[in-house]
Structure formats: structure tokens, C-alpha cells
Amino acid sequence: MKKIRLLVVEDNRLLREGITTMLNEQEDITVVASVGNGEHTLREVAATKPGVVLLDLGLRTQNSLQLVTSLKKTHPAIRIIVMDLIPMQEDIVMFVQAGVSGFIMKDATIDDFLRTIRSVAHENRVLPPMLTGSLFSQIVEQAVANPGRSRLKISVRMTKRERQVIELVADGMTNKEIAQNLHLAPSTVKSHIHNILEKLALRSMVQISNYAHTSGDFREATDSISLIDE
Numbered sequence: 001m002k003k004i005r006l007l008v009v010e011d012n013r014l015l016r017e018g019i020t021t022m023l024n025e026q027e028d029i030t031v032v033a034s035v036g037n038g039e040h041t042l043r044e045v046a047a048t049k050p051g052v053v054l055l056d057l058g059l060r061t062q063n064s065l066q067l068v069t070s071l072k073k074t075h076p077a078i079r080i081i082v083m084d085l086i087p088m089q090e091d092i093v094m095f096v097q098a099g100v101s102g103f104i105m106k107d108a109t110i111d112d113f114l115r116t117i118r119s120v121a122h123e124n125r126v127l128p129p130m131l132t133g134s135l136f137s138q139i140v141e142q143a144v145a146n147p148g149r150s151r152l153k154i155s156v157r158m159t160k161r162e163r164q165v166i167e168l169v170a171d172g173m174t175n176k177e178i179a180q181n182l183h184l185a186p187s188t189v190k191s192h193i194h195n196i197l198e199k200l201a202l203r204s205m206v207q208i209s210n211y212a213h214t215s216g217d218f219r220e221a222t223d224s225i226s227l228i229d230e
Contacts, residue, residue, distance in 0.1 A: 001028060004121040007050040008034040009041050009067075010083070011060050015106075019054070026114065038062030045075055052121050054104075057084035057091065065098055072099035079120050092127070102126035162199075165192045169205050170212035 006023060008031055010016035020034045032048035035041055038059045045053065053071060057064050068080055081102040082095055092103065102120040104113055116126045161182070168178045175193070179186045193205065202208055 003027075004029045004052055004117065005032050005048070005050045006030065006052045006054060006117065007032055007041070007044055007048060008054045009036075009038060009059070010034070010054075010056045011036045011038075012056075022110065022113075023117075029114075029117065038064065038067045041067060042070060042074065045071065045078065050078070052079045052081060052117060054081050054083060054117070057082045057095070065094060068095060068098045068100055079123070081116060081120050081126075096125075162192055162196050165189065166196060166208055166212050169193070169208045172209070 006029055008016055008019055008023075010019065013036060016034050016036060020031045023029045023031050032050050033044045035044055038061055041053070041055075055064060055067065059067070064082070068082075071078055071080060076099075079101045080099060081104055082100050083104045083106055084091075085106050095103075101123075102116050102125060104116050104126075108116070119126050164182060165178060168181060173181065175186055175189050178184075179189045182189070193208070196208060197203065200208070200211060202211060
């Protein structure tokens with residue numbers, strides 16, 4: 001049986017050693033190297049020739065996106081999986097465009113962890129489970145097919161009312177306060193928020209607020225979105 005040759009890039013030593021031990025216990029996986037510094041990754045890839053690289057998205061010593069770009073430039077056939085707690089949507093688009101094949105949530109079950117590695121090793125793409133089958137998964141595919149359209153929001157059809165709701169959520173308003181501000185029934189606001197969560201593949205109002213605040217081009221981009229009336 002041909003084993004999956006894997007290199008781990010994780011700057012948390014405890015996590016790195018734990019992942020390495022767990023993976024080496026699998027009959028079909030062997031960790032050929034594990035490094036805590038992204039700067040050593042290219043050298044280790046050249047020396048050990050892994051088929052898959054398991055990469056921490058938030059390396060402290062090097063920009064992980066730049067590392068992905070360098071890896072794919074020098075080793076185009078290599079498969080890269082990014083690990084993170086809750087990756088931002090735009091991060092996912094940028095990493096997919098750079099050549100990443102899969103994502104693993106750091107709170108994933110061991111079965112999901114192993115399933116992702118095996119699937120990517122067999123040349124499949126794997127999005128975080130919470131995004132599978134969502135509108136956002138289709139947006140990622142559009143981003144891969146059309147690299148020039150790098151902003152997630154351009155691909156999302158958002159109504160004018162949904163944009164208003166996002167802005168008010170970002171201002172810290174509750175459902176009741178949003179309803180009063182927009183002269184809507186609370187149930188209507190709840191419906192709008194549900195639709196926003198679905199469209200942006202988010203799970204809470206806190207994440208909607210973070211989306212509005214951390215996406216610096218939110219207001220600029222929404223001006224160019226195909227807005228439908230309500």
C-alpha cells in the first residue's frame with residue numbers, strides 16, 4: 001500500500017507533536033517531517049518530497065498565504081491543507097486561489113481530520129464542513145474559475161434590506177432595535193438575518209458584525225453588488 005507522505009507545518013509544538021503522533025499511527029499515512037517555522041518548509045519539502053503539506057493558517061513567523069504561493073510555484077503538484085479555528089470567508093477564497101486543496105478546522109473530529117487528508121491526497125478539494133453544500137462553496141468555485149473577481153461580496157446577491165440589516169448588526173443593535181429602526185416586524189428581521197447567515201455561510205450575529213467590521217471593502221463592495229429591492 002502506497003502511503004500518503006505528509007509534512008506538518010505548525011508553530012505550536014504541543015499541537016505539532018500531537019498531530020504527528022496521531023498521523024503516524026495510521027497505516028496509510030507517514031509524516032516525513034514536521035516543522036515549527038515556515039521558513040524551513042521549502043527546504044524540508046525539497047528534502048523529503050511529501051505529497052501533502054498540512055499548514056497552520058496563522059503562523060507567527062511567516063505569512064502562510066505567501067508560503068502557499070511559494071510552495072505551489074516550486075512544487076506545483078503538491079497538495080496543501082490549511083488548518084485554522086474558524087477561517088474567514090475571504091481567507092478561504094484567497095487560499096484556494098493560491099492553490100490550497102483543503103481546509104481542516106482545528107476543532108474537527110479525528111475522523112474528519114483523517115478523511116480530509118485522505119481526500120485531498122486523492123486530488124479532491126475539501127472545504128470546511130460547515131460550508132459544504134452552501135452558497136459560499138459555489139462562490140469559492142467561481143473565485144477559482146475567475147481569479148480576477150477576488151472579492152467575495154461581488155459574487156453575492158444581497159438585497160438592499162439585507163445590507164441595511166448587516167450595517168445595523170455591525171452597529172451592535174439587537175433584532176428588536178433593528179425592527180424599530182427599519183419599521184419592520186421582529187419576525188421579518190429574523191428572516192433577513194437567517195438569509196444573511198445562509199448567503200455568507202455564517203453562524204451568528206457576532207460573525208455578521210465581524211464580517212462587516214473586518215471586511216474593509218464592505219461598503220465599497222456592496223455599492224457594486226447586484227442589489228435587489230427587498
